[in-house]
Amino acid sequence: MATSHSEQNSCLNPRGAPIKVALIVYNGISAFHLAVPCMVFQDMFVDKPAPFDLQMVALEDGEIRSSSGFTISFANLTTRSSAQLILDADLVIVPGWPDDLPTPPYWLLEVLKQAYQRGAKLAGFCLGAFVIAAAGILDGSRATTHWAYADQLRQQFPDVVVDPKPLFIESEGIMTSAGIAASLDCCLHLVRLFLGSSLATELARVLVTAPFRSGGQQQYIPTPKIDIANFKVSFGWVLEDISQHLNLEVNVDLVAARCAMSRRTFTRQFKATFGCTFGDWLLNQRLKYSQQILETSDASIGHIAAQAGFGSESVFRKHFKRAFNVTPKQWRSSFSSRVTN
Template sequence: DALRAAHRRGARTVSICTGAFVLARAGLLDGRRATTHWRRTGQLAAAFPEVSVAEDVLYVDHGDVATSAGSGAGIDLCLHLVRSDLGSSYAAQVARSMVLPPHRDGSQLQYAPPPTPAGPGTDASLAPVLEWALTRLAADLSVGRLAAYAGLSPRTFARRFVRQVGVSPGQWLLQQRIDAARSLLERTDLPVEAVAARVGLSSAVNLRRRFHSAVGTTPGAYRRLFGEAGTA
């Protein structure tokens, strides 16, 4: 009753790990997508068939209600909420103080088997390709070009990328470009056209469309809310 009353008052309700069972029992997840620890997703789905259980994501945020996988994913969710409320720069500061990566997208896989040493027949890490791409976001980074840098065919590269990173190369690259745009909007007074060019989104129109789809607001509105350049 207390949870339902708080939700009716407009409180944001967040669960970590198996806390999703409490929210489900309160009816706050009815008709919604939610997640919990990967060992308990089947149990959650069986106990609460009205909940759409996402088995392989880190967290799900509906704005008023959010759920996460295990305890580590709970930290990711909390950083996501800080990022949404206070901006990516502040979230990055919090993450650095906790010695954590600044951002893991909620759609990232919540569980992966332990890595095995590279050797004959095993996949080499794509980390060097990711680092190379992050320094060249303004460039035309097609799957073919990324694959060529990795020394792989585009098809093999795309398959290996999903296996290691959890999303497609295009999805990963778009997220990095949106993150870079957020940072520039917060820290600089560059025109939106210049921000778009620097992060490889080609035009202000494309940036606005992609940004709104990912963040839920326009670049201009985001800058007014989180920008530092105008208040320094």
């Protein structure tokens, strides 16, 4: 009987044997997605006893071509030996998947299911979530992927509970992560799960990266730009004017009157046109504007709150943290475009 994931301890090899990691390698693999798990689970232990035994698993015989154009030779590896490496692993990583989302090989899906049922942990970085979902293992569980592919994951696998906001999600022994950089966070989290926080923090220090970005930290999703000119004239010029004067107080009754509509008609037509309420649209515009100021100026948080129309610094901080799960100061630190001497 397979061991349940809730019963497993932090180290799958209590007798001290290296933890076996199977890294799936496929045609079109991203060089970064390949390099991150190699760095964390192998290269960081060149001069010391390695707690992990990393094996690359080729999905095709012969050579694998990366998305960057170089090739990796697996001349002595067959699909049969690849399957056995997966079945023997304590951790199986699918580091992304090609952007056109080809159907994973049937044999791969079968061995992923068998490995998971045996008690191995699985990790799907970025589009790798599609491969694990195709195996049926994610049905009924929460999962994430790159925000640009979240709707496609949801449509293709309706039984998976897709949440595009977190950097990574751990659910019943399966890890799924967001875009490229989040794979590093996910790898460090896996080290933490297997061997504890001390080693994960040491690796992060050597890699000069944050020792811990929680899975709950949200992906940085750019706000879709709405071309107001394509909508009804009665909306277009009014909303354009509001967008240019976000520091001014606005209420629905005034905006509806400016659009020559009753409040009820305006509310109904706005929702039908934009897919959200006017209040949500206005908040989104103010947040987007505040991001621009944070990224391009030294203005104080209080000044930005006033310029973006939030009324007070505390209200601004509350809405910003709720929307992006980071503070305005943290956003500026990550995305400031100013050149410092």
